[in-house]
Amino acid sequence: MSHMPVAPPPPPPSPSWSAPPGPQAVLRSPVGLSKAVVILLRLVIVTDLFALWQGNHSYRLVGRLIDDVGSVTSREINEADHLYQTSGILQAAATLATAVVFIVWFHRTRVNAEVFAPDHQSKKRGWAIWGWFVPVVNLWFPRRIALDIWTAGADQNSRSTALLNWWWALWIVDLGFGRLAAQRYAKAESPEEIKGALAGLMASDIFNIAAAVLAIFFVRHLTRMQHEKALRGPTV
Numbered sequence: 001m002s003h004m005p006v007a008p009p010p011p012p013p014s015p016s017w018s019a020p021p022g023p024q025a026v027l028r029s030p031v032g033l034s035k036a037v038v039i040l041l042r043l044v045i046v047t048d049l050f051a052l053w054q055g056n057h058s059y060r061l062v063g064r065l066i067d068d069v070g071s072v073t074s075r076e077i078n079e080a081d082h083l084y085q086t087s088g089i090l091q092a093a094a095t096l097a098t099a100v101v102f103i104v105w106f107h108r109t110r111v112n113a114e115v116f117a118p119d120h121q122s123k124k125r126g127w128a129i130w131g132w133f134v135p136v137v138n139l140w141f142p143r144r145i146a147l148d149i150w151t152a153g154a155d156q157n158s159r160s161t162a163l164l165n166w167w168w169a170l171w172i173v174d175l176g177f178g179r180l181a182a183q184r185y186a187k188a189e190s191p192e193e194i195k196g197a198l199a200g201l202m203a204s205d206i207f208n209i210a211a212a213v214l215a216i217f218f219v220r221h222l223t224r225m226q227h228e229k230a231l232r233g234p235t236v
Contacts, residue, residue, distance in 0.1 A: 025114040027230060033105040034223035040098035041212045041219070047094045048212070051087035052205040055198055058084050062195040103129055105219065110145060112226050113152035121148050143168045146222075153225035163221060167214035174207035 058080045065072045110128035114121055123131070123145050131141035146164055181200035188197040 025111055025118065027112055027115045028108055029227065029230070030105055030108045030112065030223050031227055033101065033108060034219050037098065037102050037105050037219050038216050040094065040101055041216050044091070044094045044098050044212050045209050047087065047090045048205045048209045051084070051091050052202055052209075054080070054084045054087045055202040055205065059195060059198045059202065062191050062198065066191045066195065099132075102215075102219075103132060105223075106142075106146075109149050109153075109222060109226060112230075113149040116226075116229060117148075117152035120152055121145075123148070139172065150222060150225070153222065153229050155225070155229070158221070158225055163214070163218055167211065167218045170207065170211045170214055174204065174211045177207055178204040 061072060061076060061080050065077075107125065107128040110121075110125050114125060123141060127141055128145050131145060132138050134141070143164070146168070147161060150161055150164055151159075177200075181197065181204040184200055185194075185197035188194040
């Protein structure tokens with residue numbers, strides 16, 4: 001797609017994503033990336049559901065073991081453990097792939113926001129990437145940037161940030177709860193401890209599914225806002 005510089009007076013409205021308002025920020029469509037993110041988020045949900053199903057199977061198996069040691073064979077235990085480990089590997093792979101594409105999409109929307117509202121971006125565009133990786137900072141920088149992006153693309157009908165806030169709150173809860181559940185499972189030794197840890201991991205899977213669903217709505221909504229604003233073209 002060609003990139004045409006915008007100089008005063010403003011050109012007539014155009015549906016193109018290719019018109020940057022200055023030498024640095026360039027408007028580019030996030031639609032294709034958003035579709036990829038949504039597909040990967042759905043994959044995350046599928047792997048979470050698989051892990052949830054396997055976790056429930058292991059949970060019941062450990063329950064049987066506690067009630068009657070002789071009712072569970074070593075083969076059943078090994079198979080359940082293997083499948084649960086496999087579900088964890090699939091979750092990690094899906095999450096990693098989704099994170100990479102999501103951050104690319106997020107950075108693109110941040111650059112677009114700089115085109116729409118260059119004076120209303122509180123963080124430099126590089127933080128749209130590194131803000132996710134710096135410890136402690138990653139608990140609020142991405143949300144701050146997301147708010148700036150949202151405001152830049154919003155119109156009178158989309159100023160509410162409730163969706164963004166709910167998605168971020170649930171993601172933070174899932175992040176913290178998931179780490180605690182994983183640590184508890186790693187330290188569990190007795191059948192009772194393992195059973196309790198499995199319950200925590202299954203709860204974490206449910207939180208992750210809910211966060212992924214809200215993330216899908218967030219990605220779609222923010223992409224649609226930027227796309228529609230680009231279609232309206234520059235305003236005087």
